[in-house]
Amino acid sequence: MNANASQLLELRLAAIRFAAQDINVYVFERGDGGELPPFEAGSHVDLHLGNGTVRQYSLCNDPAVRDRYEIAVLRQPTGRGGSKAWHELARCDATYRVSRPRNHFRLVDDRASFLLLAGGIGITPLLSMVHDLERRSAPYTLHYCARSEERVAFRKELDRAAVHGKVVFHLDQGPDANPLDLAGLLAHQNVGEHVYCCGPQPFIDAAAQASRDWREGFFHVECFTPVVPAPTPAPAAGSLASADAGGFTVALARSGRKVFVADGVSIAHALQVQGVNVPTSCEQGICGMCQVTYLEGTPEHHDMVLLDDEREQYLMACCARSRTPELVLDL
Ligand code: FES
Secondary structure: OOHHHOOEEEEEEEEEEEEEOOEEEEEEEOOOOOOOOOOOOOOEEEEEOOOOOEEEEEOOOOOOOOOOEEEEEEOOOOOOOHHHHHHHHOOOOOEEEEEOOEOOOOOOOOOOEEEEEEEHHHHHHHHHHHHHHHHHOOOEEEEEEEOOHHHOOOHHHHHHHHHOOOEEEEEOOOOOOOOOOHHHHOOOOOOOEEEEEEOOHHHHHHHHHHOOOOOOOOEEEEOOOOOOOOOOOOOOOOOOOOOOOOOEEEEEOOOOOEEEEOOOOOHHHHHHHOOOOOOOOOOOOOOOOOEEEEEEOOEEOOOOOOOOOHHHOEEEOOOOEEOOOEEEEOO
8 A cells, every 4th residue: 555545534433332441442434334444453544533634443343344444543632632522522413534544563373372462542442453353253362451441442342352361351440450461471382473562652662672572573562652662763754864865766656747855854754845745743753644556766664564574665754765866755
């Protein structure tokens, strides 16, 4: 998928459900109730909030249910405003622009076993994985950490799997407090076991640290804020120059235009200034919205979403630089 393929869907907000303290579920459907583009467990969408703000949310419903996308939003009073806007302004029957689903948090093949680690609202992509793994009859265990019982979302859905020992709840507070011992849990890797982890930054950091001795490629994280350690650290804003000190040129294969990208300016911004539409959201290489196909040249990747094989074909225009004087883009 590239920037040109990110056509937006116009979807109706069909329902809003209370899921837990400060967490609501929002259900989007087509106006005619028909099927939506398919998605895989772990996918997310970009939601356009109507005031120019775009936010990424994981889809939490069963991917086999084709007539809806469901997201869960935690109200974060100290956040960037997206969650507050949803909780206060979202109205049933209103139409919202929603991207097609993208997936940078994909479950590996069927033969693996899965250890799912959710911290707080990080349960959302893992819930869709639970649906998927249940259907595949794949072995998994979900550890779901929440501050208190009131903040456990999707309790009824997860209780079914909990009965069979596949879901373990960990509460930080209250008489039944039983915080998760991440270091103990991840001290040893079972053969073929993959970890999928989503939650607040400290939770992800702790899990990454605890699994540092695991075989490479078996620890997967989903985050919408930068995670440490990063595969390739993104340069700080205003200091984008690296191998391309002095700037470089991007050539647009379809129009034949050339645009100079100066030091400290992203490819996306340089193109936007020239009227070329490259959608962006996080501008930190973590949401995947600005993905572009390149045809020639050698990019220097600074994102945290592309896999190694995808880097042979795509770059993230908000943070990639160039190791060659020119990059040719499929734009
Ligand atoms: Fe999010 Fe580029 S805008 S990865």
